[in-house]
Structure formats: C-alpha cells, structure tokens
Amino acid sequence: MSLYTREAIIQHFKNPQNYGQIKNPDIKIKHHNPLCGDEQEWFFVFNKSKEKEKWTVKDVKFTGSGCAISTASASILSEYIKGKTIADIQKIQTSDILNMMDLDNLSSNRIKCANLPLDTIKKAIKNI
Amino acid sequence: MTDKFKNIKKDFPIFARYPKLVYLDTTATAQKPKCVIDALDEFYTTCNANVHRGIYKLSEIATEAYEKSRKVVAGFIGAKSKKEIIFTRNTTESINIVARSFLPKIIRSNQGTVLISSMEHHSNIIPWQIMKKQLNFNLQVIKLTPEYELDMDDLEAKLKKYNVKLIAITHISNVLGTINPVEKIASLAKKHNCYVLVDGAQAVGHIKIDVSKLGVDFYTFSGHKMMGPLGIGVLWAKEKLLEKMDPFLGGGEMINTVSWQSFTPADIPYKFEAGTPNAAGAYALGKACQYLEKILPYIKEHEENIMKYFIENIFKIKDLTVYGPPLNKKIGIFSFSIDNLHAHDISYILDEQNIAVRAGHHCAMPLHKKIIKKPSTVRASFYIYNTLEDIDKLIKGLQKAVKILK
Numbered sequence: 450m451s452l453y454t455r456e457a458i459i460q461h462f463k464n465p466q467n468y469g470q471i472k473n474p475d476i477k478i479k480h481h482n483p484l485c486g487d488e489q490e491w492f493f494v495f496n497k498s499k500e501k502e503k504w505t506v507k508d509v510k511f512t513g514s515g516c517a518i519s520t521a522s523a524s525i526l527s528e529y530i531k532g533k534t535i536a537d538i539q540k541i542q543t544s545d546i547l548n549m550m551d552l553d554n555l556s557s558n559r560i561k562c563a564n565l566p567l568d569t570i571k572k573a574i575k576n577i
Numbered sequence: 578m579t580d581k582f583k584n585i586k587k588d589f590p591i592f593a594r595y596p597k598l599v600y601l602d603t604t605a606t607a608q609k610p611k612c613v614i615d616a617l618d619e620f621y622t623t624c625n626a627n628v629h630r631g632i633y634k635l636s637e638i639a640t641e642a643y644e645k646s647r648k649v650v651a652g653f654i655g656a657k658s659k660k661e662i663i664f665t666r667n668t669t670e671s672i673n674i675v676a677r678s679f680l681p682k683i684i685r686s687n688q689g690t691v692l693i694s695s696m697e698h699h700s701n702i703i704p705w706q707i708m709k710k711q712l713n714f715n716l717q718v719i720k721l722t723p724e725y726e727l728d729m730d731d732l733e734a735k736l737k738k739y740n741v742k743l744i745a746i747t748h749i750s751n752v753l754g755t756i757n758p759v760e761k762i763a764s765l766a767k768k769h770n771c772y773v774l775v776d777g778a779q780a781v782g783h784i785k786i787d788v789s790k791l792g793v794d795f796y797t798f799s800g801h802k803m804m805g806p807l808g809i810g811v812l813w814a815k816e817k818l819l820e821k822m823d824p825f826l827g828g829g830e831m832i833n834t835v836s837w838q839s840f841t842p843a844d845i846p847y848k849f850e851a852g853t854p855n856a857a858g859a860y861a862l863g864k865a866c867q868y869l870e871k872i873l874p875y876i877k878e879h880e881e882n883i884m885k886y887f888i889e890n891i892f893k894i895k896d897l898t899v900y901g902p903p904l905n906k907k908i909g910i911f912s913f914s915i916d917n918l919h920a921h922d923i924s925y926i927l928d929e930q931n932i933a934v935r936a937g938h939h940c941a942m943p944l945h946k947k948i949i950k951k952p953s954t955v956r957a958s959f960y961i962y963n964t965l966e967d968i969d970k971l972i973k974g975l976q977k978a979v980k981i982l983k
C-alpha cells in the first residue's frame with residue numbers, strides 16, 4: 450500500500466495539529482535535517498514542579514516546512530506529548546513514532562524524516 | 578536517431594534485473610554497461626596482483642592492465658601524455674589534491690583570491706574553505722544571470738577587482754545542467770595570470786572533452802558518473818604543474834627513496850598515487866572510455882531529443898518551476914519544484930512507481946538557499962539509456978503525486 454494513502458499521515462500532513470508559535474515559551478529550539486534542508490522550530494510551555502523529570506508539557510507548538518512524513522510525525526507527537534512528563538518523553542523511541550503513524554517499514558532515509566521531530570523534542574528537554 | 582538506441586538499454590544489465598525501473602538519477606551515478614562490469618570480473622580473474630610491486634609475471638600483467646588504462650584515459654580526454662593522468666577515488670579527491678598540494682604554491686602571503694561560482698557542488702566549495710582557514714585568502718563567488726548561466730560580466734569584474742590566483746569552476750552544473758564556457762573562462766584567466774581548475778564530474782560522459790584545447794590547468798572527474806565503476810576518478814593536470822606540487826598522501830608507491838628521516842618522491846603520476854591503487858577500477862574505467870568513445874557523438878543528439886520532449890511536456894503539471902538555462906545551453910539535468918509540495922514526498926511517490934529521481938539540495942546547498950530559494954528540489958537527469966517513454970511515466974507519476982498531496 451502506498452505510504453501516502455495512509456489516513457494517519459495524510460490527515461496530519463494536510464491539517465497539522467499544534468502548528469504555529471507560542472509567544473513566551475519556556476523553551477524554543479530549531480532543528481535541521483541536512484538530508485533535505487528541512488527545518489522545524491518548536492516551542493514548549495511546562496507545568497513546573499520541583500523535580501525536572503516531573504514537569505509536564507502544558508503547551509507545545511511547531512513551525513517549519515517539511516515533507517509529509519516529518520510534518521505528520523510532528524503533528525502526531527505534539528498531540529501525544531501534551532500532559533506527559535519529561536520522564537515519559539525521554540522514553541519515547543523511534544519504533545513508538547512509527548507505531549503511532551501506523552508505519553511498519555520505512556527506508557532508513559525516510560526514518561530520518563520521521564525522527565526529526567523526536568530528535569528535536571529530546572534535544573529541547575535535554576537543555577532544561 | 579532515437580531508434581538507434583532502442584536497444585542500447587540491453588547493454589545495461591541493471592534494466593534486465595529491474596525491468597520496470599525508470600532511472601532518472603544518472604547525475605548521482607550512471608548505470609554501467611556490461612563491458613564495464615565484465616572488465617572488473619576479468620581483472621580479478623586474469624590479472625589480480627598488486628601493481629608495480631611484484632617481479633613475477635602476474636604482477637606484470639596487472640601493472641600492464643593498469644598502465645594501459647591510464648593511456649586510454651589520457652587519449653579519451655586529449656591529454657598530452659599518460660603521466661598527466663593521476664588515478665584518484667573520485668572528483669572530490671582530485672579537487673582536494675589540488676587544494677592541498679597546489680594552492681599553497683601560489684598563495685603564500687595571506688594574499689590573493691580564489692574564485693568559485695554560484696553553481697558549485699560542495700566538492701568544489703569545501704576544499705577551498707578548508708584551505709582558507711590555513712592560508713587566509715579571499716574566497717569570491719561568481720554570480721549567475723537570471724537565466725541560470727554564469728555571469729561572465731561578473732567574472733570579468735572580479736578578475737579586474739581582485740588578485741585572483743585560481744578559478745575553480747564546474748564544467749556542467751549538477752543542478753541546473755548549465756554548460757559553462759570553459760574555453761572562454763580559460764582565455765580570460767590567462768590574461769589575468771591565474772590558474773583554472775575545472776570540475777568535470779558532469780561533463781566527461783556527456784560531451785567530448787579535449788583538455789589540450791580547453792586551455793585549463795586542472796581537470797577533475799569521477800569514473801562512476803561516466804559508466805565506469807565506483808571508487809575510481811581522475812585528476813588531469815599539466816605535467817609542469819604536477820611536478821611543482823608536493824605529494825598529497827604519503828605511503829607506498831609514491832616514493833623514490835626512503836630513510837628514517839626523509840624521502841624523495843617518485844616521478845609523476847606515481848607521486849600522487851600513494852598506497853595500493855584501485856587497479857581493477859582503473860582497468861574498467863578504461864573500458865568505459867572505449868565504450869563511450871563509440872557512442873559519445875550520439876549521446877548529445879539523444880539527450881537533445883529527450884530534453885526537448887521533457888520541456889514540451891513537463892508543464893502539463895501545474896505550478897511547476899524548472900530551474901535552468903535554455904536547452905541549447907545545457908545537458909539533460911532538470912531540477913524543478915511544484916508549489917507547496919515537498920521534494921521528498923514527490924520523490925517517494927515516484928519511487929512507489931519505480932521512478933528513481935533525486936530529491937534534496939543535490940550537494941549544492943548555497944545554490945538552493947541563495948538563488949533557487951528553496952531548501953530542496955526534485956531532479957530528473959537523463960542519459961543514453963533513457964527513453965521518451967520514461968518521460969511519459971515521470972509525468973504520470975508527478976500527476977499522481979499532485980493528486981495525493983494537494
């Protein structure tokens with residue numbers, strides 16, 4: 450079956466969730482995929498508590514132009530991480546994203562596209 | 578004329594293995610004719626020994642095959658002598674040799690300018706940037722015209738304004754397909770007393786190259802883009818210049834004598850061929866040259882037909898932009914974009930229909946960023962084994978992509 454007839458991907462690509470900016474984010478991060486030159490910028494606001502691991506994502510948005518895979522992945526992930534703790538986010542794996550996107554096999558180059566948002570998010574929370 | 582090549586696809590075994598394959602990425606690497614594939618096999622079954630090292634018969638057979646190929650390559654590009662042919666891994670390595678071993682000979686005192694153009698591949702940008710850190714020279718970039726050709730006025734202006742020591746320029750752009758007027762550039766360079774290096778990666782298998790007529794000092798190319806095997810490339814340079822240059826890598830093969838503290842280098846070309854060379858690759862490259870020699874006049878004609886058909890039909894796709902000069906100024910390399918569609922998505926959907934195109938910046942990031950003003954484009958490139966039918970399939974494939982993605 451064509452990758453691009455998968456509902457999850459096409460829906461999220463054509464109507465990405467949480468697309469946009471946040472004015473005064475706790476964290477803002479830009480990330481770049483050297484393979485295609487795509488760039489995404491992410492914005493995060495947290496509900497903070499004493500231990501960093503227990504902070505939860507209060508709001509998240511992203512911008513940038515990307516291919517269908519990286520855009521759908523960003524949209525799906527942004528929904529998924531809302532309300533999750535930092536500890537939860539650290540545990541997310543590439544295989545989890547592929548599951549959420551309903552993809553079983555993807556070429557190694559395209560996995561980079563799917564991973565771009567996750568890489569960015571992980572880099573962002575590392576900097577807290 | 579196209580009829581003559583109806584059967585040429587049969588020379589390329591990859592199409593027998595993948596009968597549905599529409600291969601439109603020759604610019605990245607060309608498919609190989611059977612004679613080249615067989616040559617690799619032949620070398621390893623009949624000649625395999627280390628070249629230049631054994632006294633025994635088999636080593637001599639290997640050496641002879643290797644050196645004969647050097648002569649074939651020299652003849653193919655019009656070099657005066659086979660001593661001027663250095664076997665390298667690829668264009669990238671060839672350019673790096675010149676950057677490391679020649680540039681310090683002409684730029685010594687933190688003075689001088691190296692000129693490149695706006696359509697260079699990263700291979701002809703980064704070696705100069707690396708050397709700039711050491712030698713601290715001025716790196717200037719020649720502009721393009723709105724038609725995606727080299728701006729010759731800008732070139733002349735820069736030659737007048739700066740103390741240019743070297744012009745490093747591509748013969749044919751791997752993104753735009755533009756053929757640069759290398760002879761004219763070389764004669765301008767002569768007036769201004771500067772050297773010229775040409776990146777011939779996209780030119781050698783497509784147009785006839787005669788280095789003795791071009792008037793340039795260095796010519797670099799890759800075997801794999803001209804139907805030869807991977808891992809073998811060429812640096813051609815005038816004998817006088819090669820003699821002036823220091824060795825690039827040190828090791829076996831490139832020496833005359835060695836003591837604990839010093840060495841004396843071998844004569845050219847061996848001075849630049851440290852370590853065991855890719856003799857099988859060189860041998861097969863010779864076969865590629867011989868194959869090309871026969872069909873080169875027709876490649877041009879065939880590509881012209883294909884280009885014309887491409888341009889007549891590609892705009893059936895709405896909101897499509899092609900980046901490149903008029904057809905009489907280029908070869909069959911077309912980069913394009915479709916409004917609001919991502920190059921990766923287009924290429925993925927084409928791949929689902931067995932159509933192989935390149936998507937991305939094609940190792941020309943500054944060109945994309947500054948001139949094309951898109952991070953990525955789709956590139957379709959054509960060669961002797963492509964047909965008009967391939968273009969029909971491409972267009973159908975693009976129509977499908979637009980339908981899915983829009």
Ligand SMILES: Cc1ncc(COP(=O)(O)O)c(C=O)c1O
Binds near residue numbers: 668
């Ligand atoms: C114009 C141009 N220069 C240089 C190169 C580099 O060739 P290679 O990777 O074989 O060294 C390429 C190939 O991608 C090219 O198209």
